[in-house]
Amino acid sequence: MPIYNIALIGFGGVNRALAELIATKNALWERDLGFRLNIVAVSDLYLGSVISPNGLDAKTLVEANFAKGGFGQLSGGRAEADNETIIKTAPADIIVEATFTNPKDGEPAVSHCRWALQSGKHVVTTNKGPVAIAARELKALAKANGVYFEYEGSVMSGTPVIRMAEKTLAGAEVKGFEGILNGTSNFVLGRMEAGLDFATAVKEAQILGYAEADPTADVEGFDVRLKVVILANELLRASLKPEEVMCKGISKLSSSDIETAAATNSRWKLIGSAARNADGTITGSVSPKLLPLEHPLAGVNGATNAVSLNTELLGSVTITGPGAGRVETAYALLSDIVAIHRAQTAVATKVAA
Ligand SMILES: NC(=O)c1ccc[n+]([C@@H]2O[C@H](COP(=O)([O-])OP(=O)(O)OC[C@H]3O[C@@H](n4cnc5c(N)ncnc54)[C@H](O)[C@@H]3O)[C@@H](O)[C@H]2O)c1
Numbered sequence: 001m002p003i004y005n006i007a008l009i010g011f012g013g014v015n016r017a018l019a020e021l022i023a024t025k026n027a028l029w030e031r032d033l034g035f036r037l038n039i040v041a042v043s044d045l046y047l048g049s050v051i052s053p054n055g056l057d058a059k060t061l062v063e064a065n066f067a068k069g070g071f072g073q074l075s076g077g078r079a080e081a082d083n084e085t086i087i088k089t090a091p092a093d094i095i096v097e098a099t100f101t102n103p104k105d106g107e108p109a110v111s112h113c114r115w116a117l118q119s120g121k122h123v124v125t126t127n128k129g130p131v132a133i134a135a136r137e138l139k140a141l142a143k144a145n146g147v148y149f150e151y152e153g154s155v156m157s158g159t160p161v162i163r164m165a166e167k168t169l170a171g172a173e174v175k176g177f178e179g180i181l182n183g184t185s186n187f188v189l190g191r192m193e194a195g196l197d198f199a200t201a202v203k204e205a206q207i208l209g210y211a212e213a214d215p216t217a218d219v220e221g222f223d224v225r226l227k228v229v230i231l232a233n234e235l236l237r238a239s240l241k242p243e244e245v246m247c248k249g250i251s252k253l254s255s256s257d258i259e260t261a262a263a264t265n266s267r268w269k270l271i272g273s274a275a276r277n278a279d280g281t282i283t284g285s286v287s288p289k290l291l292p293l294e295h296p297l298a299g300v301n302g303a304t305n306a307v308s309l310n311t312e313l314l315g316s317v318t319i320t321g322p323g324a325g326r327v328e329t330a331y332a333l334l335s336d337i338v339a340i341h342r343a344q345t346a347v348a349t350k351v352a353a
């Protein structure tokens, strides 16, 4: 039974939730999925870094209330983050990248992924920056090094939109999509409809672990723009860059705009979309839209996301589920590791046959 050694880069909401799952579910995964996970290193900007080749106790990592630089107290620990050394030298099979998303150039996460793949380590990530900005390069690097680069959690958290569209809907010919792709802004719009002011609603989303470290990315649409680029490049075989996608967020919507919408049986939603044009080009956009209540996306509430894929053979197929949340996103990382495990097991079976 394989034990995958993993190194966590970033130890915030998502990777901490993964550690919690490891602490409680390893025995279940051994039975149901055929592997266990062992954390051999962690590096975090705030907490520092630690390497333990035999493995760190996940429960202790989660429960110890480490202060700034607190990993320095651990055996094999330092008070400073040391991403490059850990990624390149820790005895990890898989690097789990969950540092801040940088919507401008994806760094330093792009470098984290590059170092890992060049060192022959798989990468699983929920970070949208490297996927939106450098997926093509990183996929090629993974292939050249015989490892996998997986990123299901970069769009709609643990809801399996990327794998579902690519694997289960293969051949259905996706022509475009539109959806609610940011949990924070959807949650904020719903709370404003319930009477909260914008700033308080954003605070709530931060406490619940939905928002980015800088929530400007959520409310100004930059986060959705990255997700539109990821989906367009994956599902429509586009080569879009974030700056090519028109982007407008929800920050200019006032409480009175939201009340007026409710009085006319409609609702504001932040919609991300992309479609193939008649000339073969692909255009994406992010913008608030006033939807009538009977529109399928108007009833998607809270941090839930939904995307309707416009396909040639099936017409519209809508996928809905959690779009943000610590545990929900940690599940995406697990689903990526399951995909790697199954792909490797399939190769091993083929070689043995
Ligand atoms: N929380 C969600 O619902 C969700 C959903 C999908 C995707 N994501 C993405 O997953 C990633 C992690 O999200 P989160 O909610 O855990 O964020 P978070 O802000 O809670 O945690 C990020 C952690 O990364 C650390 N960090 C930042 N830069 C670092 C660096 N250069 N080196 C080492 N550590 C660094 C921070 O100290 C922090 O502990 C983000 O990229 C986010 O966009 C989050």
Ligand SMILES: N[C@@H](CCO)C(=O)O
Pocket: 154, 156, 157, 181, 182, 183, 184, 185, 210, 211, 212, 218, 223, 323, 324, 325
């Ligand atoms: N901040 C993001 C996290 C998921 O990518 C959101 O609210 O949707």
